[in-house]
Amino acid sequence: xxxxxxxxxxxxxxxxxxxxxxxxxxxxxxxxxxxxxxxxxxxxxxxxxxxxxxxxxxxxxxxxxxxxxxxxxxxxxxxxxxxxxxxxxxxxxxxxxxxxxxxxxxxxxxxxxx
Numbered sequence: 001x002x003x004x005x006x007x008x009x010x011x012x013x014x015x016x017x018x019x020x021x022x023x024x025x026x027x028x029x030x031x032x033x034x035x036x037x038x039x040x041x042x043x044x045x046x047x048x049x050x051x052x053x054x055x056x057x058x059x060x061x062x063x064x065x066x067x068x069x070x071x072x073x074x075x076x077x078x079x080x081x082x083x084x085x086x087x088x089x090x091x092x093x094x095x096x097x098x099x100x101x102x103x104x105x106x107x108x109x110x111x112x113x114x
């Protein structure tokens with residue numbers, strides 16, 4: 001599990017082309033990121049599908065804490081008395097993501113980020 005951070009380039013789409021031979025070039029990014037962002041790799045994609053290393057703790061107060069010991073990322077799930085659920089996803093000093101799930105009397109489900 002890992003909190004995914006967007007790459008923030010100073011020059012979006014800028015690349016360097018270095019000739020190798022004939023019509024063959026090596027392409028490298030030259031966008032000068034102010035924030036590198038999370039690399040997209042097999043570990044990230046496996047985590048998205050739930051195949052990652054997570055320790056789950058059921059707390060006495062009813063909360064559920066899921067924590068990845070490799071990345072320090074965690075999700076704290078809190079069940080409110082009104083039936084709604086608040087999930088807080090955090091990792092290190094990055095801003096936490098909060099999702100609130102509410103179940104309507106008509107059977108509808110509302111999920112709000114923020």
